[in-house]
Amino acid sequence: MVTLLLCGDVMTGRGVDQILPNPGGPRLAEPSVLDARTYVELAEAVNGPIPRPVAFSYVWGDALAESTWRHADVRIVNLETSVTRRRQRWPGKAVHYRMHPENVPCLTVARIDVCVLANNHVLDQGRPGLLETLEALGAAGMRVTGAGRDLAEARRPAVVDLATGGRVVVVAFGMESSGIPPSWAAAADRPGVDLVRPTEEAAADVAGRVLGEKRPGDVAVASVHWGTNWGYDVPPEHVRFAHRLIEAGVDVVHGHSSHHVRPIEVYRDRLVLYGCGDFIDDYEGISGYEEYRADLVLAYVATLEPSGALAGLRMRPLRMRRMRLERAGRDDAGWLATTLSRIGEEFGSRFVLTDDGALTLHQGGR
Numbered sequence: 001m002v003t004l005l006l007c008g009d010v011m012t013g014r015g016v017d018q019i020l021p022n023p024g025g026p027r028l029a030e031p032s033v034l035d036a037r038t039y040v041e042l043a044e045a046v047n048g049p050i051p052r053p054v055a056f057s058y059v060w061g062d063a064l065a066e067s068t069w070r071h072a073d074v075r076i077v078n079l080e081t082s083v084t085r086r087r088q089r090w091p092g093k094a095v096h097y098r099m100h101p102e103n104v105p106c107l108t109v110a111r112i113d114v115c116v117l118a119n120n121h122v123l124d125q126g127r128p129g130l131l132e133t134l135e136a137l138g139a140a141g142m143r144v145t146g147a148g149r150d151l152a153e154a155r156r157p158a159v160v161d162l163a164t165g166g167r168v169v170v171v172a173f174g175m176e177s178s179g180i181p182p183s184w185a186a187a188a189d190r191p192g193v194d195l196v197r198p199t200e201e202a203a204a205d206v207a208g209r210v211l212g213e214k215r216p217g218d219v220a221v222a223s224v225h226w227g228t229n230w231g232y233d234v235p236p237e238h239v240r241f242a243h244r245l246i247e248a249g250v251d252v253v254h255g256h257s258s259h260h261v262r263p264i265e266v267y268r269d270r271l272v273l274y275g276c277g278d279f280i281d282d283y284e285g286i287s288g289y290e291e292y293r294a295d296l297v298l299a300y301v302a303t304l305e306p307s308g309a310l311a312g313l314r315m316r317p318l319r320m321r322r323m324r325l326e327r328a329g330r331d332d333a334g335w336l337a338t339t340l341s342r343i344g345e346e347f348g349s350r351f352v353l354t355d356d357g358a359l360t361l362h363q364g365g366r
Contacts, residue, residue, distance in 0.1 A: 015039030118146025146172025
């Protein structure tokens with residue numbers, strides 16, 4: 001068996017960066033907020049004072065105490081920020097995320113194995129900021145995929161060796177629907193992200209690259225940043241894309257971009273997460289879209305057979321409070337189970353709340 005711990009967007013820039021031990025300059029150029037510390041103040045106004053500076057482990061809170069977190073074979077997150085000292089904001093973009101490189105220990109303390117970088121914030125500080133991001137994460141010994149100094153590097157999988165002798169192979173890419181500017185696409189002579197279109201031809205190309213790397217005994221994960229921020233609907237082209245990947249040999253589709261959870265499907269015994277939702281962010285205290293309960297997040301723990309087939313999916317509900325993840329109460333966890341069952345009905349997915357407050361997937365599949 002192989003256990004994967006999958007999280008959505010980890011946004012450790014902006015307000016989160018300001019409470020860590022080595023905050024960067026707080027100045028912003030957003031339409032309504034000019035100081036990153038404002039996001040800390042918004043969170044404090046809702047839930048009380050936040051100590052500053054906090055320990056590097058602070059933002060992960062109760063998540064790190066979970067036995068499944070500690071014992072997972074591989075931990076994969078979408079790191080949605082640049083990691084740089086530079087302030088070369090990408091022109092024409094309203095929101096820019098930046099974490100100071102000396103705050104990278106907030107990632108290593110969580111024992112993250114793979115940081116996906118194919119998203120709409122990794123080039124917020126321009127291509128020089130991306131290059132420093134790659135350098136900072138590489139110096140910390142972190143595996144990355146989805147962005148690079150050229151297209152070949154952006155497409156290079158992150159590979160994690162398993163004690164059993166197999167490997168987990170992760171490829172990452174993004175789509176314009178998530179807000180990635182077309183000009184961010186990597187090229188043979190240009191740093192950027194692996195940007196693809198939601199077509200079956202593109203899915204076949206991605207799957208071909210995965211299978212070119214995958215060996216017998218390996219598990220293949222395709223991590224994709226796609227779709228809008230809000231809403232539960234999954235576009236038909238995303239469903240077709242995910243199915244094509246799995247039909248070609250991908251074992252897990254790890255989707256992200258939406259600020260809240262989206263449907264989950266088991267297709268041909270393989271797991272498809274259409275939208276994991278945010279995991280760490282600085283949105284606490286921001287009003288709007290309350291019906292989606294974006295303050296509630298999930299850590300997805302998928303257990304796979306050696307063949308890559310899904311043996312089980314267990315999810316730990318957490319809640320962001322004072323910019324720290326806390327175990328969600330039973331009522332909140334029940335809301336997530338009910339919501340995921342409702343929006344997953346068309347995919348044959350039903351979710352049950354366990355005695356310890358976790359969620360488990362009852363497979364319907366297709």
